[in-house]
Amino acid sequence: MITWCATWALLTTHTWWLPVAIVVVMVLLALSLKQPGQAVVGVSASSAALGVAALRMRQARASRIQPGFRGELSGRLLTAPKTVAEDLSFVQLETPGHPVAVPLLIRDVFAQPVPRGSMVQCQATVSGSQRPGVAQVIASCDSLHVTSPPKGVAAVAEGVRASFARVAQHTAGSTTGSLLQAMVLGDTSGQSPQMRQVYQHTGLSHLSAVSGANVAIVVGAVFFLAGLWRVSMRWRVVWAAVALVGFVLIVGFEPSVLRATISGVLALVGVVAATRQEAIHGLAVAVIVLVIVDSEMAVSYGFALSVAATVGIVALHPLLLKPVARAGVPGPIARAVAVAVGADVATAPLVASMAGQIPVVSVVANLVVAVAVAPITVVGMAAAVCAPVPVVGDVVAGLLLTVIAPCAWWIQRTATALAGLAHPTLPVGDDLGGILIAALMGAWLVALISVGAWRRLGVLVSVGVLYATGVFGVVGLGVDVQPVLENPRVVVVDTVAEAEAIELNEGAGLGGHVDAVVVRHCRQVSKPRPLQRVDGVPVVCPGWRVHVDGTQSFTGGQ
Template structure:
């Protein structure tokens, strides 16, 4: 229980920051202190002090957040997101303490300096950072080296760059629970740092090699907020891999939560941050417990470990996904287990290839590494297409139903009834699939009538509007036809 000593403090800081931003924060400190005082006085003092400090930091940031004008100039800090009416950009505005979401009529790459006026992008200065040049050179090498099925995945898995993925490909990975592969996450950091640690001997050299690899990785990828979170969460995961005796993984995770919330108060209400924390906690805490119970099945050890990690990550993140999207992927565990052996080779080979891509004539060596990595990305893409073609790959669900379902799954694993658990899952899902009304074609009069899109829609037909000069898809990847 020693490694949980900072967990109450992390939860207290998270709750205090959330209430300071969105609720009544005045009751946080006294109520928290009173509850913990009867449990442990040291915890009460620590939690109350950190909560009070979190409230002060958040309130100071809110006081600096003066109203913004109609014209905004700032730096794009993440990849743009396509919406029904245009693009969502997230800006860092000089002198403003929070990131600013802005809707614009056209996209802008991460790192670009833009000016937005009344939803129109009036000026754009292309990004001139090292990460932008790295991504551009790597994209060019990828396009000229590998096939179409790998072109979207490689930059995404290596640098978190989804520029080469269209809406349909992005939705494919979302539906199969593989979208995390195309984003810079803690798993990327853990893979890179672990590979560096394996090259040397001795605990101090391993830590030094891991930190050096982390610095190189961040320099190549950039300093976006998601990269900062991934770096911190990846280091926490690395603690579990290296089996550190000085800082247990949960202790490191709790410390990371506190530090990140002090750096960026908005993380308290970020689904991405919640998913990162949950996934990290699931991998370092839940997966070892599941592994011990799954090991008795007698399957190959590498498969059991991959299955334990996939179930643990799904168990702790699916309720958040259900709360966020109202639906979950049923095939995500299967897909993640099948692609697990291909993830590390793509990340490591791709990262080395990205370095060679910056070295002019030596980029031919990078092309050779990408050729070696291409079968792995082909496999991931093939698994995604295969899983999305399975019956009922996504279902509508609430967080409660997800927790209830996974409770039965975990109970089946603990009591060593995997076959019975699998049959129960099939018995629940198959009738639901047979009863789900299928509507493959959604016919509407104009483009404004497209939403809401019925579940199960495979294509949309617009009867009255004139067709554009280029193929059209919705942000969800559904093709739109005109007649």
């Protein structure tokens, strides 16, 4: 924790006083608890991480990639292009002479997929970025030119991904096939922004990010198969290690994958040494190693969510499992509830800081789809291995994917159905207040379950169900959130006064119905403004914060 927090502070503020203060406070706390060993380890690991991060920041300042740069940008793609909006794609580019990957926005949607590991070049413009990191820059270009395809191990991995994607799309269709690609290989390039939003609103987006669960399932499957062949324990570990390395090479070096991989390696070492380590210790070592190897991990939301979910499961699972089991819930379901609630409670504050809202249906969604996850991971991985094999690969992989296609369909339909509820998410804000609200709600949920207050918990769950299904809106007890409009008709005016005074009736010469009035220049005032006119037409002030009480206010230029 010391190492992570100190590195985060350095990359966020680009000053030394805050990271040094964090290290000093944490060391004093460890010494007050009579843990001198923890203090020594904390200082050593933090010094290494801060030193490496400072060196990378110095290299970034010396790099030619600075705000205002215009010219040729070339390098290797670390991620496949992902569509983030209409005619806009995003990649991470590894560029010679720059210590970290450069985020690159491309004003183009690729008709043909560009594989990860390709060498590319473009005429780019570099701008400053507010995102914390080693180098606070972002590049943009109109088009991307591939100069050479992936080579070596990257070419083999891309062959597996491309073969699997082809078979998945042919066997399961576009939507379900893209979900299979995401769940098995972490390839979200086939998912539309709309479907990614559906999974985010229902708390299922983690299924599209290969993580510790996938690693555990793959390693567990290898141990199981090796046991059937009566292989010795040491050779089982070797088989599992080989499978783990191959798995990482195929799915890529995402933060959650690397965190789970290091934890998995430590677990395998423990098996060989015939020792049993605490899961939280393995996680701590993984965090320290990754923050030193890649300083950007300290400010990565994906890494933070992965670590938080793991901590939540490890810390809260024992606390939640016993009271749920005592209530008469069958063992497998009780364990699934404890895991889902633990991960959801731990990640809710981070989700609130990212999106300003938390998914109300997350626990229910994860429980409903839990039974379908393991078959997709195990059978899907077997299909991915078979897909590149000449002649018979497509047939065998197609048969395997036919078996698990109903599981993927079930997950996709569950997410779509729950996202279609009136209020699948609860707006709490992305500021400190919203983060505290999310944390407090999670704490109350854990407290009610742990003390067995089932009546109060039942009331809380009922309130959540009524909110999600929109019953509150029907009886007038909640904010009536309007659905997203397809191709809305808007009128743009200069001031709020014009928005309130303009005639919007059929005879006003505007060509018919108007969905909203957009104000070009919203004056910076502290008093909140209403979201709609007296006739019910919404008034939109771009960049203002929308509150759950039906008003909007200036937010300091956001």
